[in-house]
Each structure stands twice: as C-alpha cells, then as structure tokens.
Amino acid sequence: MMHPCDLPLRVADVLSPIILVTAVINGLMTGAVYALVALGLTLIYGVLHIINFAHGALLSAALFAAFFAYQKLGLDPYLAIVLIAPGFFALGYALQRFVIGPASHGDDRNMLLVTLGLAVLIENALLYAFHADTRTVDLAYGFKSLDLGFTFIAVPRVISFAAVFIVALVLWLVMALTDTGKAIRAVAKEKLGAELAGIDVAHIYAMTFGIGTACVAIAACLLIPTYYANPRAGNAFVLVAFTIVVLGGMGSVPGALIGGLVIGVVESLAGFYFGESLGQVGIFLIFIVVLLVRPRGLFGASA
C-alpha cells in the first residue's frame, strides 16, 4: 500500500483548486456524521458531566442493528431509523436508569468507569456473537453519485449530510419547546435547584442518555450504506467525537456541529497531504492542545 504522501505530487496538483474543493466537500460530508455522534456525546456531557466511554460500542451495536434490519427484514437503512432510533433510545434510557446511575453512587469517576465497563462488555458481546467479520450492505443507490460539474459526491453522503441538520433542528426544537427539553436544560444548569423544583433528576439523566444513544443510532443508519458493521467499527468515530466535543466545548450543541464539520475538513485535508495515519495524529494533537490550552473549547461556557 502506498501513502498518498509517497505519490509524486506535483505542486500544481497540490494547489489545484478542484482537488482542494473536493477534499473540503468530502470532509464536510464526513464531518456531518462526526457531528451527529459528537452531538450525542456532548449532550450527555452537558447534563451528566461525564464522558460516555460506551458511546463507541453503542455505535457499533447500532451499525449491527442497521445491518440486520436490512439483511433480515429487508428494511432500507433510512427507513430503519424509525425502528432503530426509538429502540436505542429505550436501550440508553434503561442503561442509565438501571445500570450506570445506580452503580456509580453519584460519583463522577465511578460513572466514567461504569461506562468503560459497559463499552468493554458491549464490544466483546458483539465480537462473541458476530465475530470480527466486516459486514456491508449492497444498496442500489450505494454507489450513485451526484455530478457537480467539477467533481462527484456519493448520494448516501449527501443524504446523511442533510439528515444530520434535520436531526439537529429537531433536537433543538425538543430542547427549546417541550417540557422534557426544559427540564433537561434545567438539570444541566443547576442540578440541585432542578431537583428542588420537583424535577426527577434520575429520569432526566436517563432521558438525556437515551437521546444521546438515539443520535448514535441515527448516525449508524446514515453510515451503513457507505460504511460497514464490525464490533470495533464505532471506536474510530468516537475518538474523533471526543476531539470534536472538546473542540466545540463540552456540552455545547452548536459547538458539536461546527466542531464536527471543522474536524471532518481537517481530517480530509490532512489525510490528503500527509497520509491517513498522520492525518489522525493531527486530530489528536488538536485534541491535546485544546484540552491543555482551552479546555472549555471554542464555544463552551466556563469549565
């Protein structure tokens, strides 16, 4: 295998605006899905104040769900969202309400460890049940692409790009208008005060965890037409999502969206110029620098 950096790139190629614009568009498409995964993570952080280490394993599980919905039930991945998203919402709700909440005794560090334990448990349960094989779906539109005149983009990626913004809009409306949304925001701001005002905090924590898990489920349905299911498939996304959440500010929803798009573009350009492995190092370096220099992120409130 050759790295792109080993190829004899001419200066004219590197600076060619068409290649640059294509890389940016591809980055934006990938970045939108990153943003959706990060959205779930940042929401959970904003309310529960923990990083959910089980996020990646839940994404892998959702990828399997989307794969089997297509293979066994013949459900188109985009239609399967109406089944898988509520299912994963319920799963997330139950995990927080009956496992993570009671097991962590209200201690942040314990909560981190319980989500880590769940991550190990889920990932290896998937490995045990489905082995390490990589599974893909064959859809009629999987390889269709849009002709922009100067470049092509895959249709499923355009659909997922649009879908992410719809999900973000719906989420914003839920947060702004519904009672549950208001309760979630109240708990995020002032847990004790919300509790005194009669809000059931354990229920709100579980609702938040459920919504975060549903985001991951939708991301999986959007990914499966061009990606694959595998017990570790989710991990790559979640390490990137950690970066996005830190970059955008832990708990910040607009931060997750913008951070997702920025990281998508950075990865695409860095991968193009330095090769895939080193492109990833670039993401982690951004991550470490932001953590050390501005841990509340670009859009976050005070840490």
Place this chain on the structure above:
Amino acid sequence: MKIFLPIAIVVAALAAVPLFVHSNVVLNFLVVTLLIALAGQGWNILGGYGGQYSFGQAAFFGTGAYVTAIIQVHYGVNAWIGFAAGIAAGAAVGAFIGALAFRAALRSSYFALVTLAFAEVLRILASVAPITGAGVGLLVKLDLRAQAFQFQSRAVFYLVVLALLAVSLVIAQLLERSRFGVWLIAVRENEDAAMALGVDAFAVKLAAMVLSAAITAAAGCFYVQYFLFIDSGIAYGTWISIEALLTPIIGGVGTVFGALVGALVVKSLGEGVKLLTGDVPGLDLMIYGAVLVLVIGFAPRGLVGAFTDARAHLARRFKTSAPVGEVARG
C-alpha cells in the same frame, strides 16, 4: 517492620509456587497475571491513592517496552541497561504528560481524555516510525542467559516478575505511611481543601504520576524480555490501559494488595471461561466488563475493601474490638 509482614507472607507464599508447580502453562499464566498486577499497581499509585484516573497507562507500558527493545535491537546495549532505560523513559513520559495535564488543572473526564489521547498518539506514531519497526514490530534476539535478562526456565522469569511486584507492594505500603502519601490521599479526597491546608497539589500529583508511570513501564520492559516481541498494538493498545485500571479497581482501589488480588481474580475468571468454552474471542473480556460494572455497583472499594468491611462487621457483631487504624475511604 511489622507493617511489611503481610507483604513478606504473600510474596513468600507466591515464591513457593514453583516448588510445587512445574507446568509451563500454569507458570506462564502466573507470569502474565503478575505482569498485569504490576501494571495495575502503577495505575493504583496515581488512581487509587491520588484519585487521578488515567485511561492511558499504555503510554508508559509501551514506552518502557519499546525503549527496552530498541536499545538492544538497534544499539546492541545490554538488556539490563535497556530495562533501566525503559523505566526511566516511562517515568519521563509520565512527567511530561503529568506536567502538561496538571498545569492545565485537568480533572476527572478531562484527565481521562488527555491520557487516552497521548496513548493513541504514541500508538499511531509507533505504527509508522521506522525505529519502532513500524507495522511489523520489533523482535529481540533470543539469548537465554541471565546477563541478557533472558532465562531458560519460566520459574526464573516468574521469580523476577514477583520481585518487581514485591518492590511495588513495598512502595505502596511506604506510601500509606509517609507524609507524601497522606498529601496524595488528601488531594484525592478534596483537592481544594488540601491546597488550602498548604499541600502543593501540582507537585504531589506530578510525583505520583512519575512513580505510577515508572511502575507500569517496568511491566512493559518485562513484557519485552519475556515475549521477545513488541508492536504498536501491544505496546500502546487500549488493552493494557484497560487491564491496568481494571485490576486495582476490582481488587481494591487505593489498597496495597488491590492490584494483585484483582489480577488474580480477573485472570483466573478469564482462563476459567476459556477452559469451559474453548477459546471463543470476546467472552473473557465480556466478563471483565461485567465484573467491572458489578464491582463498582456492589463493592465500590473492591474485593479487598469488601473483605475489610466484612471483617469489621463481624468484629462488631461479636463485640470484640474492631480493627484500629483503618483509614475510612469514600
């Protein structure tokens, strides 16, 4: 010297095992178990006593392993010097990450993430850099002589790793009785209050991180000498970060014997499952995950903590004097 009596008894009992057991399979199992206990004891110094939960002990394990291997393979230096250099390098990486993270006052989730990120960066760099053998890894030349830190018999390897573990147990015991240890526990319990009382939290956490990194690095150095092979997935993989944290938490966080008890229990469970079901991928780790969740849920101070609680409970029950000198841990 009375405080070292339990350590002396446990180490002597473990040292006697090769007198009765000659099976290479069992000895191999014990070597790996003690190796993980050693890595876990490193985590325990910083995480258990200091309350700073590192999710990237792999950064130290891997650095120790690679430096030990590189120094022998590329520079032909003696393995014992390589071993010392590996520990020093692991400690240096700990000092670097600790200085950055604690200077930025990162706690809880943030500290977990930054340690995880450093381990990942090192893994990716090691998987492409020529000096680490990139994707292929490094093989240490077979040379079964004591001066090359390689031994014909597994029993000797076992005694070596036991000696390393014994040193780490003594370090933890000394920590519990020292002023430094008290500062570290104070920082764990309430960092702001500790600072208000004049404890230099930054210096205390940094020193604990260096010690923690050095112990976990020693496990990495030993790994290379035992298996004579290292690659980026083993050295800096998440498996070692997870096992290093799993063992002390299951055994008893912030206790002298926690990591050892945890490693024995976890590894026995894993092997037991393998014996029952054959080598099915995923099943042993699945059980580790479940045990971690159960222990945090039902015995947040681990098995050692649950045992001391039960003993205190029985002592009260029978109206004898409860053990004195137990430090309450939250």
